[in-house]
Amino acid sequence: MTLANPQEELKGSGRRLAGVVALMARHRVLAVLGFLLVFPFLLPYEALAVNILIYGLFALGFNLVFGYMGVLSFGHAAFFGLGSYATGIVIVHYGMHWFPAILVGAVAAGLGAAVIGALAIRTRGIYFAMVTLALSQCVYYLVYQLEDLSGGENGLRGVDVYDLGLPGLELTLLDPLTKYYFVFVFVALAVWLFSRILASPFGAVLEALRENEDRARACGTNVALSKWLAFVISGLFCGLAGSLNAIHLTIVPIESLHYHTSGLAVMMSLLGGMGTFFGPFVGALTFLVLEDVITLVTVHWQLFVGALFVFFILFLPRGIWGSFLRWASR
Amino acid sequence: MTDMTADENHILRAEKITMRFGGFTALNNVSVAFPEGQLTAIIGPNGAGKSTFFNVISGAFPPSEGRIVFRGREITGTPQHRFTRLGIAKSFQITNVFPQLTALENVRFAIQCMSQRFNIWTPRNRYRVMEEQAAHLLEMVELHQHHHRLAMNLAHGEQRALEIALALACDPSLLLLDEPTAGMSPEETIVMMDLIIRLAGERTVILVEHKMKLVMGISNHLIVLHHGELLAEGTPDEVRANDEVRRVYLGQGEH
Numbered sequence: 038m039t040l041a042n043p044q045e046e047l048k049g050s051g052r053r054l055a056g057v058v059a060l061m062a063r064h065r066v067l068a069v070l071g072f073l074l075v076f077p078f079l080l081p082y083e084a085l086a087v088n089i090l091i092y093g094l095f096a097l098g099f100n101l102v103f104g105y106m107g108v109l110s111f112g113h114a115a116f117f118g119l120g121s122y123a124t125g126i127v128i129v130h131y132g133m134h135w136f137p138a139i140l141v142g143a144v145a146a147g148l149g150a151a152v153i154g155a156l157a158i159r160t161r162g163i164y165f166a167m168v169t170l171a172l173s174q175c176v177y178y179l180v181y182q183l184e185d186l187s188g189g190e191n192g193l194r195g196v197d198v199y200d201l202g203l204p205g206l207e208l209t210l211l212d213p214l215t216k217y218y219f220v221f222v223f224v225a226l227a228v229w230l231f232s233r234i235l236a237s238p239f240g241a242v243l244e245a246l247r248e249n250e251d252r253a254r255a256c257g258t259n260v261a262l263s264k265w266l267a268f269v270i271s272g273l274f275c276g277l278a279g280s281l282n283a284i285h286l287t288i289v290p291i292e293s294l295h296y297h298t299s300g301l302a303v304m305m306s307l308l309g310g311m312g313t314f315f316g317p318f319v320g321a322l323t324f325l326v327l328e329d330v331i332t333l334v335t336v337h338w339q340l341f342v343g344a345l346f347v348f349f350i351l352f353l354p355r356g357i358w359g360s361f362l363r364w365a366s367r
Numbered sequence: 368m369t370d371m372t373a374d375e376n377h378i379l380r381a382e383k384i385t386m387r388f389g390g391f392t393a394l395n396n397v398s399v400a401f402p403e404g405q406l407t408a409i410i411g412p413n414g415a416g417k418s419t420f421f422n423v424i425s426g427a428f429p430p431s432e433g434r435i436v437f438r439g440r441e442i443t444g445t446p447q448h449r450f451t452r453l454g455i456a457k458s459f460q461i462t463n464v465f466p467q468l469t470a471l472e473n474v475r476f477a478i479q480c481m482s483q484r485f486n487i488w489t490p491r492n493r494y495r496v497m498e499e500q501a502a503h504l505l506e507m508v509e510l511h512q513h514h515h516r517l518a519m520n521l522a523h524g525e526q527r528a529l530e531i532a533l534a535l536a537c538d539p540s541l542l543l544l545d546e547p548t549a550g551m552s553p554e555e556t557i558v559m560m561d562l563i564i565r566l567a568g569e570r571t572v573i574l575v576e577h578k579m580k581l582v583m584g585i586s587n588h589l590i591v592l593h594h595g596e597l598l599a600e601g602t603p604d605e606v607r608a609n610d611e612v613r614r615v616y617l618g619q620g621e622h
Contacts, residue, residue: 233487233488233490234488237488237490237491238489238494239486239487240487244472244476245468245476248466248467252465253476253480255447255448255451255456255534256451256476256477256536257448257480257484257537258484263485266485
C-alpha cells in the first residue's frame with residue numbers, strides 16, 4: 038500500500054512527459070524550427086551551427102528512404118554533391134543569382150536521383166546499397182574528370198555569395214549569424230515540406246512499403262514507381278542541403294561526392310534515430326559536436342566516433358531520439 | 368445449382384494452365400471456369416498444386432503456359448498492383464498485414480490505394496471518408512474494438528480477419544483466399560467460416576483449402592486438384608460421390 042503512491046507519482050510524471058512528446062509530435066515542424074531558431078546561441082560558434090543545420094537537412098532527406106521507407110541507399114553523397122556542384126557551377130561560371138542557383142542545385146540532384154533511382158530501384162537490400170554506391174562513385178569520377186567545370190581535384194572555388202542583394206535589406210553572409218538565418222529559412226521551408234509529405238497519403242505508402250512490401254503490392258501499390266518517387270524526393274532534399282553547403286563554404290570540395298559523405302548520412306540517421314522526425318537533426322548535432330570537441334583533444338577523433346557508433350548499433354539501435362521516444366512512452 | 372455452360376456466368380476462367388519450376392511441373396494443363404456469385408473451393412491433398420494455382424490466378428506470377436481471363440478480358444501477366452483496380456483482391460496463406468501500423472491504419476492504407484496513390488500534398492487525416500470506410504470494414508470483420516491496436520499485437524485469428532478487411536478495401540467483385548483458416552484454433556475457424564459465408568453472399572469467392580470437410584458444407588462448387596492436374600469438379604455432392612476423389616483423400620486418411 039505504501040508503494041502505491043510513489044508508483045502513481047512516477048506514472049503521473051511519465052504521463053506528463055508522454056504528453057509533451059505527443060504535443061511535440063503534433064507540432065513537429067514548430068518544435069524543430071523553434072529549437073533551431075535559438076540554436077546558434079547554444080553553441081560556441083555559428084559555423085558549427087550552420088554545419089549542423091545543413092547536415093541535419095541532408096540526413097532528413099536521406100531518412101525519407103532509409104528510415105521511413107526502410108531502404109538503405111549508400112549513394113546519397115551523389116545528391117548532396119550534385120546539389121553543391123550545380124549551385125556552385127551556375128554561380129561561378131554563369132554568374133547566376135543565389136536564389137535560382139539554389140533551386141538549380143536541388144533540381145540537378147533530383148534529376149540525378151531520378152536516373153540513379155531508375156537503375157537501382159528494382160534491386161533489394163544489400164544489392165540496392167551496392168548499386169547506389171557504385172553509381173554515386175560514377176558521379177564522383179565524372180565530376181572529377183570535368184576539370185574545366187568542376188575544378189577537379191581542387192574542388193570548385195569562388196562560390197562567393199556575400200551580399201544577398203535583397204531590396205531594402207543590407208544583409209551580408211560575412212556575418213555568421215546572418216548566414217545561419219539565411220540557411221535556416223531554407224531548412225525551415227524544407228522541414229515544413231517534409232512534414233507535409235510524411236502526413237500525406239504518400240507518407241502512408243512509405244510506411245506500408247517499410248512494413249510489408251508484398252502486402253502493399255497486393256493492396257494496389259505500384260511498388261517500383263512509389264520507391265522511385267520517394268528516392269527522387271529524397272534526392273531533392275539532399276540536393277538542397279548540398280546547395281546550401283556550397284554557399285556556406287564558398288567552395289565545393291570534391292569530397293562532397295565521396296562515399297564518405299554517404300556514410301555520414303547513414304551514421305547521423307542511425308545516431309539520431311532512423312524513421313523519427315527529430316532524429317536526423319539530433320544525429321547531425323551529436324556527430325558534429327563530438328567531432329568538434331574530440332578534435333580539440335586528439336586528431337584520431339574518428340576512432341571515438343566509430344566506437345560510439347558501434348555502441349549505438351549494439352545497445353541503442355533506435356538511436357538517441359528513437360530511444361528517448363520509447364522511454365517516454367513506456 | 369451451377370450452370371457451367373453459359374460463359375457469361377463465369378467471372379474467371381483459367382485456360383490450359385501449365386506451370387513449371389525448372390524441371391518440375393507443378394500444374395499440368397489445368398482448365399477451370401469459376402461461376403460468378405458463388406463460393407468455389409479449390410481442394411486437394413498436400414502437393415496437389417493448390418497454392419501454385421492460387422498464385423497463378425491471383426497474379427503473383429504468370430503461368431508457363433495458358434491464359435487467365437477475367438470477365439472476358441485476358442489478364443495473364445498483368446502486374447499484381449493492378450488487380451485491386453480490376454476488382455480482384457486476395458489474402459495470403461501466411462498472415463500478411465502491416466505489423467507496426469494500427470488496425471485502422473492498415474485498412475485505411477488499403478482504401479487509400481484505390482484513389483490517392485501519389486498524393487504527396489494533402490494531409491491524410493483530411494480524408495474523413497476513408498477513415499469511416501475503414502471503420503466500417505473493421506466492423507464487418509468484427510475488429511471494431513481494436514481500431515488503435517498495432518496489428519502485431521492482435522491475436523492470430525484477428526490478424527487473419529484484418530487481412531480479409533485489407534482485401535475488402537477495394538470492394539472486390541472477386542475475392543481470393545488462400546487457406547484462410549490456416550493455423551487457427553477450432554473456435555477461430557468457426558468465426559472465420561461464418562465471415563466467409565457472409566462475404567460470399569455479396570461477391571464471388573474462391574478459396575483454397577486443405578481440409579475438405581471444412582468447405583463441403585459452405586461451397587457451391589468444388590475443384591479438386593491432384594498432382595498438378597484437375598481431378599474432379601462439380602457440386603459438393605458430385606465431388607463426394609466421385610470415386611477418384613474418394614481414393615485420393617482416403618489414401619491421405621481424410622474424408
